[in-house]
Amino acid sequence: MPVHLQGGSSDHEDEARIEVVPLIDIMFFLLASFMLVSLSMTHINRVKVNLPVSSSAVAENKTPPIHLAIDAYGVITWDTAVMTPSEVTDKLLAIPPTDETSVMIAADEETRHKQVMAVMDAVRAAHISKVSFETKAPNQ
Template identity: 30%
Template sequence: MAMSGGSDDGEPMMEMNTTPLIDVMLVLLIMFIITLPKPTHAVKVDLPVNDPRQQKPPVDPQKNKIAIDPAGTITWNGAPVDDVTLRQYLDTAAGMNPEPELHFQPDPNARYEVVDRTLAVIKRSQVTKLGFIGNEQYRSDF
């Protein structure tokens, strides 16, 4: 640093000590950085507002479930539907890209006539991703 030794001939040192000058400059720099105002620019973005009363669409884009209870009631994702509404939901699902999975789960005590009629509606709707779930409940019957 500035502590360079001169010659031993007793002459005074001719170099200036710059250490205090550098220290003062660093303190001033830090003070200027601290006192800078925060940037106040902003970008206006209109975000959608989430409405808690809004009903979700009846056709889920991932997977949908058709169930038949022992009384013969057909349900779409837990909501009772008739054959016409079921066909509308199936046509909507078949038109989506990518097509959502359709899970079919009839109760073991449901009438075969209702299950057969529902499968006919599904077949006429051109749904390609159909899976039967809950088949393990029939394991002990055979």
Template identity: 30%
Template structure:
């Protein structure tokens, strides 16, 4: 004699709408987390226009000069007289220094800072420009 089951077994279903909601939440979380990890250690400057090849992925030391002639080496504010010491302390093995000078920065300050970096051991000075496009 066969007995009937009192309950039918139902196949499980995966609801797609809640899964999409969770995926959008994770996407927004990762997006906000990655934006908060951006390094903003340079002075706000307006770069001059020009065309050049892109920089390789390993970023050298950055020397920033804004329009009021404030100088930062590697994200730390320094006086013009201390640029050489700061560059010497923070210089990498490749001995390259990126010079990011504002378009309105005083030419004399930019030149003196570049000469101080060169005297401190910088082998190559790379000038940052805004890509025309």
């Protein structure tokens, strides 16, 4: 039903209408813009490490939910938070366990083996059996 701006019922009065199609166009544009901006904002925040080269490296299509990094000095980080092996175990135990829970460890090529094993033991203490190590292919 059209909205009448003035009283009376004259045949030549203009009727005020709200055009919905341009509003829908604007809303779709805003939705698409926000989606593109939100996709560009997703980053993996972690410490920069020099990964060792492995000839058997295989590209992983999906990102594991838990990513631990060990730098050349043996400092363990979860995303950007510095942790000890016991804190890693405590934080992993706080996560609800699933069959798909996995951990990827990115250790610098200069990291001592003892520190890598401490992190691996911390992950195993949290009852997570899917552990992998991040490496880079020889041509990278």
